[in-house]
Amino acid sequence: MKKKALITGVTGQDGSFLAELLLQKGYEVHGVIRRTSVDFRSRIAHLENNDSFHLHYGDLSDSMSIMQVIGKVRPNEIYNLAAQSHVQVSFDVPEYTADVVATGVLRILEAVRICGIADKCKIYQASTSELYGKVEAVPQDENTPFHPFSPYAVAKQYGYWIVKEYRDAYNMFCCSGILFNHESERRGETFVTRKISLAAARIAQGKQEKLILGNLSALRDWGYAKDYVECMWLMLQQQKPEDFVVATGEQHSVREFCLLAFKYVGIDLYFEGQGENEKGIDKDTGKIIVEVSPVFYRPTDVVNLLGNPTKAKEKLGWNPTKTSFKELVRIMVEHDMEQVARERLEENIDLYKIEALEKGTVE
Ligand code: NAP
Ligand code: G4F
Numbered sequence: 001m002k003k004k005a006l007i008t009g010v011t012g013q014d015g016s017f018l019a020e021l022l023l024q025k026g027y028e029v030h031g032v033i034r035r036t037s038v039d040f041r042s043r044i045a046h047l048e049n050n051d052s053f054h055l056h057y058g059d060l061s062d063s064m065s066i067m068q069v070i071g072k073v074r075p076n077e078i079y080n081l082a083a084q085s086h087v088q089v090s091f092d093v094p095e096y097t098a099d100v101v102a103t104g105v106l107r108i109l110e111a112v113r114i115c116g117i118a119d120k121c122k123i124y125q126a127s128t129s130e131l132y133g134k135v136e137a138v139p140q141d142e143n144t145p146f147h148p149f150s151p152y153a154v155a156k157q158y159g160y161w162i163v164k165e166y167r168d169a170y171n172m173f174c175c176s177g178i179l180f181n182h183e184s185e186r187r188g189e190t191f192v193t194r195k196i197s198l199a200a201a202r203i204a205q206g207k208q209e210k211l212i213l214g215n216l217s218a219l220r221d222w223g224y225a226k227d228y229v230e231c232m233w234l235m236l237q238q239q240k241p242e243d244f245v246v247a248t249g250e251q252h253s254v255r256e257f258c259l260l261a262f263k264y265v266g267i268d269l270y271f272e273g274q275g276e277n278e279k280g281i282d283k284d285t286g287k288i289i290v291e292v293s294p295v296f297y298r299p300t301d302v303v304n305l306l307g308n309p310t311k312a313k314e315k316l317g318w319n320p321t322k323t324s325f326k327e328l329v330r331i332m333v334e335h336d337m338e339q340v341a342r343e344r345l346e347e348n349i350d351l352y353k354i355e356a357l358e359k360g361t362v363e
Helices: 013-024 063-073 087-092 094-114 151-170 192-204 225-236 254-264 310-316 325-359
Strands: 004-008 028-033 053-057 077-080 122-128 174-179 211-213 244-246 269-272 279-282 288-292
Touching: 004 013, 004 063, 013 028, 013 225, 028 063, 053 063, 063 094, 077 094, 077 225, 087 094, 087 151, 094 122, 094 151, 122 151, 122 225, 151 174, 174 225, 192 211, 192 254, 192 325, 211 254, 225 244, 225 310, 244 310, 254 269, 254 279, 254 325, 269 288
Parallel strands: 004 028, 004 077, 028 053, 077 122, 122 174, 174 244, 211 288
Antiparallel strands: 269 279, 279 288
């Protein structure tokens, strides 16, 4: 019998990598998707013809749909990755964020109980380094106190504690992976790393003039998403449910990410100025490439995340440095250089077609 996994958030960055990993491992994979006005699910489109891959409509804000999917699939493992996952957006839509990111976790746990599979189904909860927020110690590990610093982080804190509560109260196998930032060529375009890698590619190919960012000094522990989903799976293969910090143990600033991304596209930058007046300047041409705007500042910003992955390394045998920071930036930039080149080619073909239509050389 194939093991059955249910992934909420399957259309997201992590969900798509995890679905690939579990299919490779021989699982029957079920994903929860939301109805959207545009039906193309770009990150999982290549999986949709796989006989072991099944999609179900559902929404974490709708307990009936969650109950129905869980009751129908009766999975051996649930990976709860669905979330309104953008920290800045959580300041604009705090109530919705709380509903999905906090109460959504409760809906999953209760559905598993009500469907009578609490003793058979292992649950992974996508927890986050944002819990450390206004950090109380550096680096952060499983024992570092939490200090959430955004509506998103406060909601994730509820998710973390309710998972622990169900583990203690009902003896359920449920655990949280406290994942530090992990990025990839599939990262959403409004997260800072992808915003930078795409802008570097567009600027290098003449499709964008400038990149406007917020806090350049924020420090993050950035890893590669493909490596991190492996750790999610490892957590559910243990005898005992436990929470783990998943991180690389290395820290870089947004400014450093910029310098490296632009270097990979052949633009050598240097930064000068302070705060809102700081600029990233092309060493060869003297052109201003990066500027700062307070539009991208957050009411409260998390500025010093650095994880200690010792427990995951020792207990799960997970390798936190499989993909280095340099390699991660290179993967993202190379992907985006190709994506932008493809977009330019398509634009040129369209222009050529329009010209030909106007000249009457084609129908
Ligand atoms: P992502 O790319 O933003 O994907 C989020 C997923 O959740 C998407 O599939 C989205 O569906 C789905 N979703 C959103 N609201 C939903 C709802 N109401 N009902 C059902 N599905 C919903 O996020 P990610 O980077 O893959 O992250 C995965 C999880 O890990 C999230 O819970 C995130 O908070 C957490 N996390 C991420 C990181 C990181 O650095 N990436 C670090 C720590 C924790 P649509 O495609 O329809 O929008
Ligand atoms: O890329 P970010 O938006 O990621 P953030 O806020 O760290 O959240 C991500 O990682 C969390 C794990 O710690 C996840 F839980 C969460 O779901 C999400 O995946 O911002 C990173 C840093 C911030 O300090 C932000 O202020 O970059 C700074 N930043 C500077 N300029 C910017 C920008 N962030 C964004 N999104 N856009 C900017 O222009």
